[in-house]
Amino acid sequence: MxxxxxxxxxxxxxxxxxxxxxxxxxxxxxxxxxxxxxxxxxxxxxxxxxxxxxxxxxxxxxxxxxxxxxxxxxxxxxxxxxxxxxxxxxxxxxxxGTVTDNVAAAVALPSSGQRLPKALSVAEVFALIEAAGDTEVDTDPGRIRNRAMVELLYSSGLRASELIDLDLDDVGAVVRAEPGEFAAMRVTGKGSKERFVPVGGPAREALGAYLVRARPALNTAGKPALFLNKRGDRVSRQTLWQLVGDSARRAGIETEVSPHTLRHSFATHLLEGGADIRVVQELLGHASVSTTQIYTKVTIETLREVWAESHPRAK
The missing domain is CATH 1.10.150.130 (Tyrosine recombinase, N-terminal domain)
Incomplete structure (x- = not known):
């Protein structure tokens, strides 16, 4: 062969x-x-x-x-x-049986080091969300959509691909939930594994505004996708990356920000708030808790920095 x-x-x-x-x-x-x-x-x-x-x-x-x-x-x-x-x-x-030996088995992978995920502060995330759009005053369907997308990324810890792959039917239960009621939606992650993720109040409000005031205007092709572009097609990964990066710059955030940054921030803020690592693992859709444990190092690094700057006997 x-x-x-x-x-x-x-x-x-x-x-x-x-x-x-x-x-x-x-x-x-x-x-x-x-x-x-x-x-x-x-x-x-x-x-x-x-x-x-x-x-x-x-x-x-x-x-x-x-x-x-x-x-x-x-x-x-x-x-x-x-x-x-x-x-x-x-x-x-x-x-x-195509070959007799696995000649690549003994070839070592290069060490790339373990880089800590970049997470924004809570204030930076809030500023980014506000810069994406204002559902109370915006009339542009694109900005109303952008606000809903960014809110969902941070509220639910979604991967970029999981967000853009959402269809309208996937958020039915979230939209029908009563105010103050716990709302969650089913998403399909890596390896076609399904999990439920929570959708907070602000994200639900932004999603509701998008569905009522923006999506009907964008839905020119009758596509089932939840988030649509101006042509009525599913929003692309490139568009999502661009809108997140542009929103970060408008918010005055100098570091590079991507959709995955919001996922990192979601996990980091949960752990800093006292969430159990096993719960965070489930919410992120990680197959192994060892993958999630890197976020504990982020919070420990944050504690170290605060201690070093604040404690009178740190130096």
Missing amino acids: STSDVIADYLNHLAVEKGAATHTLAAYRRDLARYQEYLDSVGVEELRSVDSGHVEEFRGRLGRGDREAGTKPLAASSVSRTMSAVRGLHKFAAKD
Whole structure:
């Protein structure tokens, strides 16, 4: 089998048997296309002809770039992600019997270090939300929609893909909930896993304003998507990233802010408020609590900074 055939089988395996999310599959497809380009450049047409030296050389090229091919060095985190895809491919091929040995098993992943997630302060989040739109005075459907999107990101800790993948039917229970009543909605996360996330009062109010005053004007194509653009299509990831970044700049926030920053802030603020880490794990949709534990380091770092600045005997 050619390398491209094995890659196609592996991606199909991830989609059908592992239930990988669309965005995860897209990332694997890009990383493995880069791997195939390298193998083609060194004259390797079949995966069974690959040895550990090829895998090591590929990893090295990712880190240092390739001037002849016009590629720049990748960050350690990007190298690690790409190599994870490569190792997964070889593991699959060995288990499937396409190759006899997993030649990538012994190739170590680069250490990217454990970077703490960036979280905004509560005041910064509030300022960003206000900058996104004002549902009481705005008449522009786009700004009313933007306010609802940002409110939901922070209120529920959603991933960007989870937010834009929402359909109108997904928020029916939230819209029908009485004021003061606990409201939650079902979302589909990574690996097609479903979970319930809470929707707070301000987010519900912003969502209600969007559904009544903005979505009817945007719904020119009869699409089921919850959040629509001016053409009546589902809002794109690029649009979401741009509106969050623009709102942050209008709010005077100097650091780079993305939709994931609001997810980080959601988790950090819950833990700082005394939430149990297992509850936060469930709300975030993490498969393992070890993934969630990084946020405890964020709160510890915050405590350290406050102590160092405030305690008379800290220095």
